[in-house]
Amino acid sequence: MAAIDAGLYRRASGRCGALRPAVFLDRDGVIVEEVGYLHKVEDITLIASAPAAVARLNAAGVPVVVVTNQAGIGRGYYTWTDFERVQAEIEARLLPGVVAGVWACGYHIDGEVAELRKDHVWRKPHPGMLLDAAEVLGIDLSRSWLVGDKVIDIECAVAAGLGGAVLVRTGYGADHEPKLAALAAGCCAVSVADDLGAAVARIL
Numbered sequence: 065m066a067a068i069d070a071g072l073y074r075r076a077s078g079r080c081g082a083l084r085p086a087v088f089l090d091r092d093g094v095i096v097e098e099v100g101y102l103h104k105v106e107d108i109t110l111i112a113s114a115p116a117a118v119a120r121l122n123a124a125g126v127p128v129v130v131v132t133n134q135a136g137i138g139r140g141y142y143t144w145t146d147f148e149r150v151q152a153e154i155e156a157r158l159l160p161g162v163v164a165g166v167w168a169c170g171y172h173i174d175g176e177v178a179e180l181r182k183d184h185v186w187r188k189p190h191p192g193m194l195l196d197a198a199e200v201l202g203i204d205l206s207r208s209w210l211v212g213d214k215v216i217d218i219e220c221a222v223a224a225g226l227g228g229a230v231l232v233r234t235g236y237g238a239d240h241e242p243k244l245a246a247l248a249a250g251c252c253a254v255s256v257a258d259d260l261g262a263a264v265a266r267i268l
């Protein structure tokens with residue numbers, strides 16, 4: 065079990081050498097189809113291009129880091145044990161592609177679980193998961209990218225000072241695409257791609 069406290073989860077391989085760029089991936093709607101509070105293995109459907117996209121990043125020597133809001137934990141819909149079971153199955157299906165780490169935040173302002181009922185710096189759009197991952201894995205955020213399917217994912221990338229972010233049209237992405245225009249992206253290069261495979265092709 066890799067929970068840090070009741071609302072936070074972190075599992076990571078060790079850091080190595082000099083700071084390097086990474087690609088942060090939102091999970092639901094990016095790596096797997098969005099089904100709403102995914103917590104059962106039988107409900108997992110991988111986005112078709114995901115395994116090859118992760119393998120491509122691996123081959124390029126770019127660590128892949130999953131960063132996922134898991135409000136369902138705070139809402140009491142499922143537990144970290146359910147989360148780990150689903151996550152293990154997703155990662156098994158991604159093989160030979162591998163992820164360097166998984167960060168998840170179960171806190172939510174409307175949580176049913178009393179101790180998780182608050183906003184948290186780890187919850188996107190706040191950049192806490194990315195900042196912590198940068199520390200643990202030795203990541204150069206300014207040269208890193210994020211791929212997400214919601215505006216809050218892109219806002220998180222901007223807040224963390226990433227070099228770029230891609231909104232994919234899978235998951236909630238097609239609905240969120242029109243809202244991107246109002247985003248003040250600063251130095252973060254923001255664009256839109258059909259799916260994770262197209263996003264990774266652009267990043268590389």
Ligand SMILES: [Mg+2]
Pocket residue numbers: 090091092093094212213214235
């Ligand atoms: Mg998502």
